[in-house]
Amino acid sequence: MTESIQGYKGEALATIKKYNVRVWSDTLIKSSRGEFKGIILPRSENDDTTHIVLKLATGYNVGVDVHTITEMTELGYKEAHYKIPEKEFPYTEGLPKVKLLGTGGTIASRLDYRTGAVIPAFSPGELYGAVPELADICNLDTEKVFAVFSENMGPSQYKKLAITIGEEIEKGTQGIIIGHGTDTLHHTAAALTFMCQNLPIPVVLVGSQRSSDRPSSDAALNLMHAATAAGHGDIAEVMVCMFGPTSDEYGLLHRGTRVRKMHSSYRSTFRTIGDVPLGTVTRAGVTHIHSVFNKRRNDHNVKILPYFEEKVAIVYYYPNMQPDIFDSLVANGYKGIVIAGTGLGHVNKLIYPAIKRAAAAGVAIYMTVQTLWGYVHMFVYDTGRDLMSMGIVPAENMLPEVAYIKLGWVLGQTSDLEKVKEMMLTPVSGEITRGEPYNGYLIYQGGIPEVEEFIRRVHK
């Protein structure tokens, strides 16, 4: 690995060394483009190796090209250290006891104004400093369970979280919030639904789409909504709580097995698929949309089932997919495959032989749909019937990611394919539903007069 000091490498590092200046030093740079005076800042690891970053007295940052530099003089030195202010989280008699479990995503944070680094706020005191309104909602305690980015969450984290949830319930916690990055929030939500059954209290997963170092962040409101749903709501399920509309109005509570991130950047990115959401939440409380849900209880009778088989994959089908995709999974010892098929649950004839070989090798194969909305219906066309005869099991209206998580969880408990099938097709919590409400699938298309009229009248 090449040498790097605070992000400076190559020519930039050589220049810093040549003129004997340091990162964090107040420096005068003479260059062929003129004189620049400011504090040398650390450089982002991925940026090029030919510029030095200066913070000018006005607060702006600029880069100076090392090829233009003729002289550098250190005028002073001041290294910056930053800390989130901490205030004691006040205890209020009569408010519910809520535990916030941290997974490493930043729920509340501030940006280090000099380096751009994000400093997370996590302890109750730090959170109180950032979102004081939380103290009006609940008595909050926090625990950092582990620290990984959302994209690095996986089975071992799911299991650890499930066990921690069990312990918290045993201790009498009245609601649990899990702070989580948004990219794989719905995978974790599904995993926890299967691993924590018969919940007596709400378990609310929450994240933010605009980080809390921005004044327009959704983090604070999401956190308040999550605290309300966890502390005061009566839905004792694993839920995702995120913005309903993009306006600062209300949050939606999504069932952990029916939720999916649907936009790469919108605040209202999470949507319940194949159903309507469980409810809405504002600081005033939870309003139900779904009438059937697991109600809050006072007992501690939760079932924690922390199992997971890691040799499970999702195969997203595309036209002209070649059989070797399946063969390589089998060769690598995969025990379960979830296919996201086209239309009602189809793949092409080209891969039939590979599917037969996989089934013969004892791999559990389940079919879901790429359309996300709707059921697998494999009796409608011959293709579907062929596939079923080869051993592919239709997974009803389970979402592909949910089917993946559930298959991993089931295979972690049994390898008996009949038992696997029984468990896969017996819903734990809404991952397969008896039917789909006709008003669940509502993807409005802008431009149509009645939709435009709706948007104009109702805040988005």
Add this chain to the structure above:
Amino acid sequence: MDSEYNAVQNFERTRQEVGYTPFSEATRATYTGLGFKSGLEIHQQLRTREKLFCRCPVGVYQEFDDYDAELVRHMRPTLSELGEYDGTALMEFRTRKEIIYRLKNQTACTYEVDDTPPFPLNRQALEIAMEISLLLKQYIVGEVHITRKQYLDGSIPTGFQRTAIIGIEGEIPLSGKNIRLIQLSLEEDSCREVSDIGHRRIYATDRLGMPLIEMVTYPEMLTPQEVAEAAHYLRFLARSTGKVRTGIGAAREDVNVSVTGGTRIEIKGVAHISWIPLLTHIEAYRQKSLLVIKDRLNQKILKPDSWRVITKQLKLEDVRTTLPFPGADLQLVAVLLPGFKGILSHFTQPGRDFASEISDRLKVIACLEKPNLLHSEMPDIVEFAALAKLIETELDFGKHDAWICFAGPEADIATGIETIEERCQMAFAGIPRETRKGLENGTTLFERVLPGADRMYPDTDSAPIPVAEELIVKLRSQLPVELPVRLEQLSKWSVPEDCWTYLLRNNLMPIAEKIIEDFEVEARFVCTLIAHYIKGKVRLNKKSYNFNNLYSLFSFLQEHDIRWELIKEMLSIIIEHPKIDYQSVLNLLNWKQEKAEDLFRKIPYFTESVLKNCQMKCDHKAISWVMGKLRNQALGNVKMELVQAKIKELVEQ
């Protein structure tokens, strides 16, 4: 009630104490005496096709009540450097404003509503900004870093403006001296404010994200006139590129003012350069007044640190007076300001006293619409005699004290009291750091607390952009003629000074120069034609004229061998009917080509007729009569002086 006290006299007396000199009587010495210093931040929109960080079109404006969708947001302060919320942040949070954005489909995408990260910076805008930076003789940065500048007023839905330094330092020449620049930055424009009433502020997002440059000078202007001169210069310089937007709101000025012992106050968003001199003049005296108030308070009140207001909630049923406060379900609070006698009616600006400083803040911070207070030193307080008596009894009012009475919804009362106390405490220290809004009459209103330097954060959503040497070389080779050169040209051509502003402001020098060179026309003729004749016609007829067509008109005249004198007659028709072709203009004018000798041959007929019939004694009257007969036929065909000489010759014979 203290009936002895005369607030009007106090206002007048304190005005004299401050030494307020009316603007018309002020000289350079007046400003030297005040220690007047001023710097400028000139904002100029760039003429690009798309916005700075997204691909929405620019310059498409909506009517405020014409929108396709609305969005609601709230701005929260973020933790800043020392773990404290900065001043502006705290103020904006206290106001608990609901921010509503009105969107139009054509000019808003997911970027405007802060639901997607920025797209790569608009290169066209970057190059225009670099060009202007080069004209200012600045040092161009090696790498452009996009920075977030926090604004919590909601004027930008992200809560911050994306901005980047393009060049630093540089200077411009004024008539007497040079003024240095601090920097030029490229930034996105903010929303336009539709309204701000109570706890609800509404914005339109059409202007949001349009590319803008900000040119910042050092505070080196020492008189209001210098400030205006520098503002004009920077505007002309930007316009000389032909790549900036013009029209209402396309250029806006922020003016910083301070005086000896004072502090930097920023007057924001001044729409007209002509307002600047009076605004800065009055602001200088406002600062001086606050310094006088500071001294007076510190003499009267020995322990400023422990100074507090005393408040009492009044029962509305006890107040048998009609109150001026707007709104319903109001609570009424009386606030005693111990030792503040003579301060509330103290002069701060022409027509405004210290109480108005408090009233402005109650409106902005506590969201109480005006009129939002009554006080013990109002000129017309006798009209509220019963209320005054009640307050003075309730508050144990003493002869050195003052009181304020305000009303508002229950939720705003605490903020209202805090705001009054805070502003009064600030008076002990002098001048609070704030931004102010300039009015046409030269006075200013409190707008926001001035934010600190630590509201700048790197934009983690964008990568730095390297600025290659080749790009600078390319841009340098395409720069327009520099402004000092233009000024010298105008002077050399003896163009009257009243033409200069129009020519420079509208960037008409390049076209004028081309006409002068290509058709060998006299420079002064072309410049006055543009800046006197066409300007006047256009204003009078409320029409517009595309100056690019002027070249083709000269070209037409040359081709048809018509003298330039005819151009005014033609233009008066062209401005009225912009689509008309030039030949039709000639027909409308009834103009016919005529040779000089043919025309001269007509002269004897007229001279004989005039001399025979009228017996005019005075030759020149006879000459002008004949000229009148022949003028229209001569125009564009023969030089007028020549015709006149010919007539003169014949008459004198």
